Structures are given as C-alpha cells and as structure tokens.
Amino acid sequence: MPSLWESMSPTLSPTIFLWKKSSHSHATLLGERRRRSDVKSISTIPGAPxxxxxxxxxxxxxxxxxxxxxxxxxxxxxxxxxxxxxxxxxxxxxxxxxxxxxxxxxxxxxxxxxxxxxxxxxxxxxxxxxxxxxxxxxxxxxxxxxxxxxxxxxxxxxxxxxxxxxxxxxxxxxxxxxxxxxxxxxxxxxxxxxxxxxxxxxxxxxxxxxxxxxxxxxxxxxxxxxxxxxxxxxxxxxxxxxxxxxxxxxxxxxxxxxxxRSDSDGAASLFISYSRKDSDWVSRIRTLLRPAERRGLVSTWADTDIRPGSQWEEDIKDRIERSQAALLLMSNDLLKSSFVRKMEIPAFVNKVKKSPSQFRLFWLLLETCPWQEIPELGQFQSVGSTSQAIKDAPTPADAQCRLLEAVEEILREIPRNDPQLV
Missing domain, CATH: 3.40.50.450 (Rossmann fold)
Structure with a gap:
C-alpha cells in the first residue's frame, strides 16, 4: 500500500513538521521544511496564537x-x-x-x-x-x-x-x-x-x-x-x-x-542597512527572503523592527553584534547618512576583520551613486552588477529579477549557524 505522501504526489518528498497538541486538542504547525536526510533531531517549541x-x-x-x-x-x-x-x-x-x-x-x-x-x-x-x-x-x-x-x-x-x-x-x-x-x-x-x-x-x-x-x-x-x-x-x-x-x-x-521568531537557532541573521527613503525596496527584499525564513535558513532585521520606547542606537549595535551578515543598500541618501558611515559600516568592517569566516558584508547598488566615497567597500564584492543600479533597470520586471538574483547569491554565501539546515 502506498504511503500517504506517495498517494498525494509521486515527485515531492515528505515534509518534516514540528508540532505539539494545544489545549484546543488540535495540532499546531510549528516547523518548516527540512531535508529528511539532514534532520537528526526534532524538538517542540511554544505554540502559535x-x-x-x-x-x-x-x-x-x-x-x-x-x-x-x-x-x-x-x-x-x-x-x-x-x-x-x-x-x-x-x-x-x-x-x-x-x-x-x-x-x-x-x-x-x-x-x-x-x-x-x-x-x-x-x-x-x-x-x-x-x-x-x-x-x-x-x-x-x-x-x-x-x-x-x-x-x-x-x-x-x-x-x-x-x-x-x-x-x-x-x-x-x-x-x-x-x-x-x-x-x-x-x-x-x-x-x-x-x-x-x-x-x-x-x-x-x-x-x-x-x-x-x-x-x-x-x-x-x-x-x-x-x-x-x-x-x-x-x-x-x-x-x-x-x-x-x-x-x-x-x-x-x-x-x-x-x-x-522561536525557531531561530539555526537561522543566520542578516542586518539590512539602508536609507529610510528606500524602505519600499527593503520590503521587497524581505519578501523575496521569506521562503528561506520559513525554512529556518535566515532571519532578517532592519531598524523598522525596533519597538517603540526602545533605545534605538543600542538596539542597532546589539543586532550588528549578533548578526552573521549585513546587506548595504547603496544609494545617494545612504551616503548622506552620517550614522551609517560613522557607526554601521565601521562595525561591519571590524566584524569581517575579526571573524572573516563567520561574518559577510554584502552590498547592492540600488541607485547610481558615488559608492567609491566609501573606500572600505572596495574590499568586498557586490551582489549584483555595479555597472547598472537596480533602480535603473529598464522595466520593473528586470528590477525584480535582479533583486531575486541578489537574494539567491546572499543565501549561497551567508555563514550558517547550523549546517544541517542548508
């Protein structure tokens, strides 16, 4: 007799789920897809609302x-x-x-x-x-x-x-x-x-x-x-x-x-640095990263995640310290940010020097700008082309495809907390 999964699809392998029984006696889905051969243990985590x-x-x-x-x-x-x-x-x-x-x-x-x-x-x-x-x-x-x-x-x-x-x-x-x-x-x-x-x-x-x-x-x-x-x-x-x-x-x-949020032990943390005027592009990049987030491969953070009443500067420093990678969205407005240039970028560069195998600095040319004004960037390969900025793509579809290519490159290169999740 074929298994449940074989009866539903001859091509898709089983999904591994982490779950627990709630007080309402129905199972709450708690996990994401992982390759069966890579999963060595399964543990439960708090239920969803x-x-x-x-x-x-x-x-x-x-x-x-x-x-x-x-x-x-x-x-x-x-x-x-x-x-x-x-x-x-x-x-x-x-x-x-x-x-x-x-x-x-x-x-x-x-x-x-x-x-x-x-x-x-x-x-x-x-x-x-x-x-x-x-x-x-x-x-x-x-x-x-x-x-x-x-x-x-x-x-x-x-x-x-x-x-x-x-x-x-x-x-x-x-x-x-x-x-x-x-x-x-x-x-x-x-x-x-x-x-x-x-x-x-x-x-x-x-x-x-x-x-x-x-x-x-x-x-x-x-x-x-x-x-x-x-x-x-x-x-x-x-x-x-x-x-x-x-x-x-x-x-x-x-x-x-x-x-x-609960199952983040194996997820690499990606800090996104950008100008507030480019917040729409941050949303688009995070949307493209969500399938990887659901699988526990990566978690993203941007300053829009800071809670009201928090000490925002301390939150940013703490997130940089805890991250495994950073993505700079290069634009003219980002270059005008003294906080990014004097605090964030030096912190990223220092992390790379301190632990080159455990931290990556990515940068994406979002807008045509004199990015060479930041000499440290010359040490790091950009994700995507530097000959044409994303915003200069001939059509929105081209821009979206280039964003997806950049996201896929980041996912290939980002350091992993847990190699079982790759």
Whole structure:
C-alpha cells in the first residue's frame, strides 16, 4: 500500500513538521521544511496564537503577499470560481495585501482584474502590490504590476511561490493541486476554497482529512471549514472571502511569524542597512527572503523592527553584534547618512576583520551613486552588477529579477549557524 505522501504526489518528498497538541486538542504547525536526510533531531517549541487572538494592522498586511492559483481555462470557468476569484481579489486589495499570480487566463486574470480595479479605487499603485509570474510568449494581465518571466518546465507551477507568504486555491485542473502540494511541502499557509471546483475542492478535503497531523498554522479546524461553504451567489463569495482575508490569513501569518521568531537557532541573521527613503525596496527584499525564513535558513532585521520606547542606537549595535551578515543598500541618501558611515559600516568592517569566516558584508547598488566615497567597500564584492543600479533597470520586471538574483547569491554565501539546515 502506498504511503500517504506517495498517494498525494509521486515527485515531492515528505515534509518534516514540528508540532505539539494545544489545549484546543488540535495540532499546531510549528516547523518548516527540512531535508529528511539532514534532520537528526526534532524538538517542540511554544505554540502559535489562535485565531481569536490574532490581528494584523493595515501596514503589516501591505507587506504580505498572497498567491492565488486556480482554473486556467479561457472558457468554461465554473461560476463559483468566477465569483470567488472576484471576491478574493477585491478583499485582498481592500486589506492592502500584495497579490501574486501565475498570469494564466481564467482565475488568475479574474482575481487580478478585481484586485487592480479595487486598488485604483483606493488610489493605490499596482506596481507596489502585484507580481505576475508568467512564461515566455504569454501576456500578463494588462502587463501591470511587476511582471516576472519564468521558463517553461516542471517547476513552473511552483515558481510563483517564491514571492508569496500564503496560498489561496480557487478551482483548478491539475496544476493548482501541484501548487497546494508545493505549499504543503514548504510549510506555507494554504487555503483551498472548498466551495469552488476541481483541485481546490480536492485540496480542501485533503487538508480537512489531514488536520490532526498537518493543520494550517494558527487557526482552528472549524474556522478553516468555512472555506467549504458552497458559493452559489456573489453574496456567498463575499462572505467567504471576507472570512479568509480578514481572519484566516492574518491568523496563519502571525503563527508562522511566531515560529520563525522561536525557531531561530539555526537561522543566520542578516542586518539590512539602508536609507529610510528606500524602505519600499527593503520590503521587497524581505519578501523575496521569506521562503528561506520559513525554512529556518535566515532571519532578517532592519531598524523598522525596533519597538517603540526602545533605545534605538543600542538596539542597532546589539543586532550588528549578533548578526552573521549585513546587506548595504547603496544609494545617494545612504551616503548622506552620517550614522551609517560613522557607526554601521565601521562595525561591519571590524566584524569581517575579526571573524572573516563567520561574518559577510554584502552590498547592492540600488541607485547610481558615488559608492567609491566609501573606500572600505572596495574590499568586498557586490551582489549584483555595479555597472547598472537596480533602480535603473529598464522595466520593473528586470528590477525584480535582479533583486531575486541578489537574494539567491546572499543565501549561497551567508555563514550558517547550523549546517544541517542548508
């Protein structure tokens, strides 16, 4: 008899989860994907918050990215899928989430259209809220937002997950179920709308059947099961979409964040140094690093993480001391910062000299600027090209691809606290 995992997918290896029973007698997901051959021991850590305790501010939601995958047909999309796609797109935009899609006709186009129209009503820029990951030769919806090209191949279904914090499934005809398996494998919060057709309905049933073993983190089964409500009208779709976006998503994302904070022993700490005027770029880089954070490979820190009332200068010094790497986002405004030039950069250079095998200094040319004014940078190889700054990329898609390349280079070179996690 095939194992549970073999019956679900012939290609994906099992996911190792750390979990414990809560007082509500449901399993709370506590761990992230690790290679089975590398895991030598498993220990439990404190549980994640329950749904009723969670809340996410508008500002926090704006830094979260949700992948919506579903029926990719140009014709014959079931009415329940159409209603759900439009309602979810509207709710994600109203709550200031970022949307990731695969750019297919059908659900991808429908959710994107509703999302972009709602953003326009709210006077929000799609470039800051939308990523479309599409194959060569296919057109993204209106070519708006950040359009990222990815080659055809067996992983094209999973490529958009690099950019997302959570997955929502609406309908689907095969590839959508693969996306659910990929999210399950990576420990990503996943929300199949069981009241829609095809893959989403199948994934909803699988999730419900496996709940005691592999729940969606941070939420109760009874709250999850509302996603199985039949969507017979636009009113049904709105009710389910509001429940998903206002309650389930923030609860699950808070739970994953709690795990990342608790399970940080093996994660390399990356300190991000930047100008406040470039804070949007910091958010984009941290979004691209989130899959690695979920796997326990890295944790990121920037001064926006300083809590109100803290002694900010002492916090920064402490974080530099505890970090294994630093990333400088070079721009004209950064060069004008006396604090960065007189305190942060000398501290980074001293750490490299003191422990060259345990600390890395990375720098990225974000904006064309006289970076040579900081002679110490000449000792360190930049991530990405110094011949063209990221902001000078010909299109937003090119800029996004170059950011992803820089992130992948950092992950290859950053020192590890625990080689088992590589």
């Amino acid at each position: 329950a749904l009723a305790q969670s809340n996410v501010s508008t500002a926090a939601a704006s830094r979260r990215w949700v992948l919506v995958a579903g029926t990719g047909s140009q014709v014959g999309v079931p009415q329940e899928d159409i209603r759900a796609a439009r309602a979810v797109g509207e709710e994600l935009a109203r709550n200031r989430y970022g949307l990731v899609t695969g750019g297919w006709h059908g659900v991808d186009y429908m959710v994107t259209e509703a999302f972009v129209n709602t953003l326009n009503c709210l006077s929000l820029d799609p470039k800051e809220h939308l990523i479309q990951v599409v194959q060569p030769g296919r057109n993204a919806f209106r070519e708006v937002g950040h359009v990222v090209r990815t080659p055809y191949g067996p992983l094209e279904w999973l490529e958009p997950q690099k950019y997302a914090d959570a997955l929502v499934l609406i309908g689907g005809q095969g590839g959508t179920f693969d996306a659910w398996l990929g999210a399950l494998h990576d420990g990503m919060p996943r929300f199949p709308m069981g009241g829609t057709s095809g893959d989403a309905a199948s994934a909803f049933k699988k999730t419900s059947d496996l709940w005691e073993l592999i729940p969606v983190p941070g939420i109760r089964k009874s709250d999850f099961e509302i996603l199985g409500t039949p969507i017979r009208s636009e009113s049904d779709a709105r009710v389910v979409a509001e429940h998903l976006v206002a309650k389930l998503l923030p609860a699950a994302l808070n739970a994953v964040d709690a795990v990342a």
